[in-house]
Amino acid sequence: MTRTVLIDPVTRIEGHAKITLHLDEGGHLVDARFHVVEYRGFEKFCEGRPFTEMAGITARICGICPVSHLLAAAKTGDKLLAVTIPPAAARLRRLLNLAQLTQSHALSFFHLSSPDFLLGWESDPAKRNVFGLMAADPDLARAGIRLRQFGQQVLELLGGRKIHSAWAVPGGVRTPLSAEAKAWILDRLPEARATVRLALDLYKRLLDGPLQREQRVFGDFPSLFLGLVGEGGRWEHIDGTIRLRASDGTIVADGLSEDDYHAFLGEAVEPWSYLKFPYYRPLGYPEGMYRVGPLARLNVCDSIGTPWADAELADLRSRSGRVATSSFAYHHARLVEIVACLEAIEELVNDPELMTGRVRSRAALNRNEAVGVSEAPRGTLFHHYVVDDDGLIQKVNLIIATGQNNLAMNRTVAQIAREFITEPVGADATIPEPLLNRVEAGIRCFDPCLSCSTHAAGQMPLRLELRAADGTLLAERCRG
Amino acid sequence: MSVVTLRVNGQEVAVPAGASLLEAARAAGVELPTLCHLEGLTPVGACRLCLVASETGGRLLPACATEAAEGMAIRTDTEELQRYRRMTVELFFAEGNHVCAFCVANGDCELQDVAVAVGMDHSRFPYRYPHRHVDASHPLFALDHHRCILCTRCVRVCDEIEGAHVWDVAQRGSECTIIAGLDEPWGAVEACTSCGKCVDVCPTGALFRKEDTTAEKHPHAERPEQLRRAREQQQWRNQ
Numbered sequence: 001m002t003r004t005v006l007i008d009p010v011t012r013i014e015g016h017a018k019i020t021l022h023l024d025e026g027g028h029l030v031d032a033r034f035h036v037v038e039y040r041g042f043e044k045f046c047e048g049r050p051f052t053e054m055a056g057i058t059a060r061i062c063g064i065c066p067v068s069h070l071l072a073a074a075k076t077g078d079k080l081l082a083v084t085i086p087p088a089a090a091r092l093r094r095l096l097n098l099a100q101l102t103q104s105h106a107l108s109f110f111h112l113s114s115p116d117f118l119l120g121w122e123s124d125p126a127k128r129n130v131f132g133l134m135a136a137d138p139d140l141a142r143a144g145i146r147l148r149q150f151g152q153q154v155l156e157l158l159g160g161r162k163i164h165s166a167w168a169v170p171g172g173v174r175t176p177l178s179a180e181a182k183a184w185i186l187d188r189l190p191e192a193r194a195t196v197r198l199a200l201d202l203y204k205r206l207l208d209g210p211l212q213r214e215q216r217v218f219g220d221f222p223s224l225f226l227g228l229v230g231e232g233g234r235w236e237h238i239d240g241t242i243r244l245r246a247s248d249g250t251i252v253a254d255g256l257s258e259d260d261y262h263a264f265l266g267e268a269v270e271p272w273s274y275l276k277f278p279y280y281r282p283l284g285y286p287e288g289m290y291r292v293g294p295l296a297r298l299n300v301c302d303s304i305g306t307p308w309a310d311a312e313l314a315d316l317r318s319r320s321g322r323v324a325t326s327s328f329a330y331h332h333a334r335l336v337e338i339v340a341c342l343e344a345i346e347e348l349v350n351d352p353e354l355m356t357g358r359v360r361s362r363a364a365l366n367r368n369e370a371v372g373v374s375e376a377p378r379g380t381l382f383h384h385y386v387v388d389d390d391g392l393i394q395k396v397n398l399i400i401a402t403g404q405n406n407l408a409m410n411r412t413v414a415q416i417a418r419e420f421i422t423e424p425v426g427a428d429a430t431i432p433e434p435l436l437n438r439v440e441a442g443i444r445c446f447d448p449c450l451s452c453s454t455h456a457a458g459q460m461p462l463r464l465e466l467r468a469a470d471g472t473l474l475a476e477r478c479r480g
Numbered sequence: 481m482s483v484v485t486l487r488v489n490g491q492e493v494a495v496p497a498g499a500s501l502l503e504a505a506r507a508a509g510v511e512l513p514t515l516c517h518l519e520g521l522t523p524v525g526a527c528r529l530c531l532v533a534s535e536t537g538g539r540l541l542p543a544c545a546t547e548a549a550e551g552m553a554i555r556t557d558t559e560e561l562q563r564y565r566r567m568t569v570e571l572f573f574a575e576g577n578h579v580c581a582f583c584v585a586n587g588d589c590e591l592q593d594v595a596v597a598v599g600m601d602h603s604r605f606p607y608r609y610p611h612r613h614v615d616a617s618h619p620l621f622a623l624d625h626h627r628c629i630l631c632t633r634c635v636r637v638c639d640e641i642e643g644a645h646v647w648d649v650a651q652r653g654s655e656c657t658i659i660a661g662l663d664e665p666w667g668a669v670e671a672c673t674s675c676g677k678c679v680d681v682c683p684t685g686a687l688f689r690k691e692d693t694t695a696e697k698h699p700h701a702e703r704p705e706q707l708r709r710a711r712e713q714q715q716w717r718n719q
Contacts, residue, residue, distance in 0.1 A: 048613065049614065053584075053693065056582030056693060056695075059582075060582065169693045364691075392616055
């Protein structure tokens with residue numbers, strides 16, 4: 001009789017999901033799947049609303065990365081108005097996104113993932129979290145929390161609040177940066193830089209030591225990588241064009257516009273998940289699997305453009321190859337991107353254009369359809385709106401970063417399960433907890449945001465169910 | 481000018497003859513919550529938030545639409561009135577689709593303020609989630625019926641101050657709705673002068689400027705009274 005082992009919910013991620021491990025008659029693992037079990041319905045209930053509300057509505061999709069939706073919605077709004085936003089507004093939006101990337105990456109690394117590396121895969125699950133990290137290494141935990149606070153504070157200085165600000169609007173932004181805010185950012189930058197240097201040194205020691213197996217088996221497979229690149233192929237997070245690079249380093253497509261996303265991206269649906277499965281259309285489904293996010297951005301770009309970040313990029317590439325194919329390298333990529341963000345923030349706040357002139361272009365509706373794109377912490381985010389002549393939404397399509405990693409997350413889960421669950425699983429479903437944690441950690445590499453990708457949350461108790469092929473519950477265990 | 485004297489919460493107060501109980505309460509330093517009432521516009525007693533009780537019993541009285549009479553004695557804050565006021569506000573929220581999170585009026589909304597004032601932390605009534613629509617046919621402004629509480633301030637300001645009478649009320653009961661012209665799209669009503677007074681006096685985010693995004697609406701509820709006073713006193717001729 002074939003059976004299914006269920007990990008439900010997956011913990012220390014943003015959102016609600018479960019993992020099923022499929023066993024054959026002998027208890028051997030045959031497959032693993034990552035299911036997203038939330039349904040949100042944003043694309044539907046936005047219909048009929050004025051497009052000017054979309055930034056405010058879609059920002060509410062997520063409490064971790066509302067800025068990404070805010071920016072994508074504002075950029076889509078710019079196109080509906082058919083305006084060019086003022087230079088200062090373009091820089092202020094960049095600053096907002098850099099702060100967002102910093103705070104979200106700090107959250108992923110310090111709060112969610114580092115307990116696995118620093119406290120150990122086998123450590124007590126009840127303490128394998130940020131509170132356990134505080135007890136074991138209070139200085140590191142404090143520095144990590146303050147790094148996230150730095151990013152969050154910049155968001156508040158710009159948008160008036162840390163979460164769910166509606167500061168970016170069609171046509172630009174609402175308010176300029178104050179001189180006091182600029183001074184605060186410059187004052188706190190050295191501490192933020194020191195924290196990320198500490199984290200990088202620590203993480204590289206772990207890569208050279210106890211994490212070697214994880215680098216090899218946590219989702220290491222060839223795939224395409226998709227992300228924005230700027231002029232000269234530089235690392236980009238809000239403007240620029242879309243590039244796809246294959247694992248062998250070949251640039252598969254370059255200079256693509258988000259306006260044409262439908263021509264190169266398809267969205268498949270599977271009956272066992274609410275999360276869609278986007279794929280690169282020319283290669284078909286599922287061969288067109290691609291990855292987005294920090295690792296993809298570093299893989300697709302030629303350089304970052306600031307000295308320390310470029311040095312760290314070179315180090316990452318010397319360890320993982322020109323195109324890093326292991327999903328475990330997402331953690332390293334996140335730290336490199338924090339470096340890139342901090343350097344870019346410093347450049348921007350010293351840019352005289354940031355503090356000058358108007359920050360909002362005003363116009364009435366001039367187009368009926370537009371696509372906006374931004375690089376969210378977890379990857380490329382597309383907003384596509386169709387509006388009537390009065391500016392009311394007729395159709396919305398949101399392609400979320402986590403969705404684009406869906407195929408790769410499933411592949412990662414299966415690869416880890418095959419590596420670590422080598423013995424037949426008995427009828428009592430006694431899979432050791434550290435092995436289950438590694439399967440979950442495969443998902444954490446991607447820092448998935450399921451609230452976003454299904455258009456709720458928090459740390460939930462983990463439930464493990466063993467089910468027969470006909471769905472009969474054979475055994476059940478809970479933790480949390 | 482003749483004067484009437486009455487008691488508000490036991491306190492004696494004198495107001496000009498013809499003043500409302502709301503004015504009498506304010507003269508006594510008592511603030512009553514209101515939504516439909518607006519200085520400068522004819523009172524209609526639609527929202528029922530300013531209900532007061534006569535010490536001699538009888539039905540509750542809408543303070544904005546009841547004339548103060550000599551010797552009256554009213555209470556404004558009995559337990560029953562507080563309960564009714566909170567219930568009224570809860571029913572406003574349950575009856576429409578009021579989502580503050582992305583509303584243009586968030587942070588500067590009289591319905592929100594009143595909810596805080598009456599201590600409403602949740603609605604005990606199930607939300608109706610009615611199917612309504614947004615009329616964005618006007619080039620500058622839009623009307624979101626989801627957020628309309630039928631206070632009729634827009635109807636009155638357009639009729640009494642602007643003199644255009646674009647707005648009216650149609651249907652009855654739960655189907656009751658504000659209409660433009662002869663139930664036409666707002667943008668098709670030629671009588672509209674695009675003055676924006678209806679947007680200025682709307683207590684919620686129902687009427688708004690189309691370019692405004694979340695929390696960007698800042699109404700000017702003081703304008704009807706300013707305009708009426710300016711006309712009556714011919715203020716512009718004295719300068």
